Amino acid sequence: KQEVTQIPAALSVPEGENLVLNCSFTDSAIYNLQWFRQDPGKGLTSLLLIQSSQREQTSGRLNASLDKSSGRSTLYIAASQPGDSATYLCAADSNYQLIWGAGTKLIIKP
Amino acid sequence: EAQVTQNPRYLITVTGKKLTVTCSQNMNHEYMSWYRQDPGLGLRQIYYSMNVEVTDKGDVPEGYKVSRKEKRNFPLILESPSPNQTSLYFCASSPIDRVAVHEQYFGPGTRLTVT
Numbered sequence: 001k002q003e004v005t006q007i008p009a010a011l012s013v014p015e016g017e018n019l020v021l022n023c024s025f026t027d028s029a030i031y032n033l034q035w036f037r038q039d040p041g042k043g044l045t046s047l048l049l050i051q052s053s054q055r056e057q058t059s060g061r062l063n064a065s066l067d068k069s070s071g072r073s074t075l076y077i078a079a080s081q082p083g084d085s086a087t088y089l090c091a092a093d094s095n096y097q098l099i100w101g102a103g104t105k106l107i108i109k110p
Numbered sequence: 111e112a113q114v115t116q117n118p119r120y121l122i123t124v125t126g127k128k129l130t131v132t133c134s135q136n137m138n139h140e141y142m143s144w145y146r147q148d149p150g151l152g153l154r155q156i157y158y159s160m161n162v163e164v165t166d167k168g169d170v171p172e173g174y175k176v177s178r179k180e181k182r183n184f185p186l187i188l189e190s191p192s193p194n195q196t197s198l199y200f201c202a203s204s205p206i207d208r209v210a211v212h213e214q215y216f217g218p219g220t221r222l223t224v225t
Contacts, residue, residue: 004152034213043200044216089152097168098202098214099141100152 002027002094006101014109015082021075021104022089028068031093035064037077038087038103047088048075080108112137116201116217123191124225131186131220133201140206142184143168143214144176146197153200159184160206191224198222 003026013019023033035047048057048064050073056065063076073090087105091098114135123129137141143158145168155168159178173195175187184203188195201217 036216043218046213046215048211091153097155097158098145100145100151100154102150102152 002057002092003086003100004029004090004099004101005090006088006090006104008056008104009102011106012109013080014078017080018076018078019080019106021077021088021106023073023075023101025071025073025092025099027092027094028071029094030068031095033064033066033073034091034098035062035073036089036091038071038089044089069108077106084106084108112215114201114203114215114217114219116199118220119218120221122223122225125192126190128187129191129222131188131199131201131222133182133184133186133217134182135201135203135215136182137203137205137215138181139203139215140181142178142201142203142216144174144184144186145200145202146170146195147200147219148197156186156199178212191222195225196224 005024007022032051034049036042036044050057050066061078066073085108087103089103091100140161144156145153147153156168156174157176159165162181165176184196199220202214204214
C-alpha cells in the first residue's frame with residue numbers, strides 16, 4: 001500500500017533563502033506526483049504536477065523533481081518570500097487515488 | 111469561471127443528525143472525489159466516482175455515503191454523524207483521460223464539527 005511521507009513537518013527560514021521540501025513514497029508505480037499549497041482557511045491550490053515519465057517541472061520560482069527509483073520528490077523554492085508561507089502537500093497518484101503526505105508547514109520570516 | 115463549489119463551508123451539528131455536504135463542478139469532469147483532512151494525517155480519500163452512477167470506496171468510507179446521479183454533482187452524506195467525523199472535508203474533480211494526465215481541482219473545503 002502506497003505511503004507518502006513529508007519531512008520536515010515544519011520549517012522556518014528567513015526571507016530570500018532558497019529551500020527544499022522533501023516528499024518520499026513507498027511504491028514507485030505512480031501515474032504522477034503532485035505538489036499543492038494550502039493556505040489557512042482556504043482550499044488546495046495545485047502548484048506542479050510531474051508525470052511518471054518526467055524528471056522535473058518548473059513554474060516561476062518553483063521547481064519540482066521526481067526520482068521514482070528512489071521514491072523521492074523535492075520541491076525547490078528559490079528566493080523565498082513571506083507570501084510563500086503556507087502548508088505544502090505532496091500527493092502520489094496511484095490508480096486514480098491520490099495518496100497524500102501530511103504536509104510541511106513553511107514560515108518565511110521577513 | 112471553472113470551479114468546484116462546496117456547501118456549507120462550515121457546519122456544527124449533533125451526533126446522529128443526518129447531514130449532506132454538496133459538491134458541484136462546472137468543468138464537465140468525469141472524476142470526482144471526497145477527502146477528509148485531519149491534523150498530522152494529511153488527506154484521506156473517502157469515496158470517488160469515475161462517472162455518473164459509478165462510485166467506489168476510498169481509504170476511509172465507513173460512516174459515509176455518496177451518490178452520483180448527475181455528472182456535475184457528488185454529494186457526501188453522513189447518515190448518523192459521530193464526533194470522530196469532525197474534520198475538514200474537500201471535494202475534488204478532474205478529467206478521466208489518463209493519456210493526458212490532469213491535476214485535480216479542489217473545492218474550498220467544509221469544516222464539520224460533530225458534538
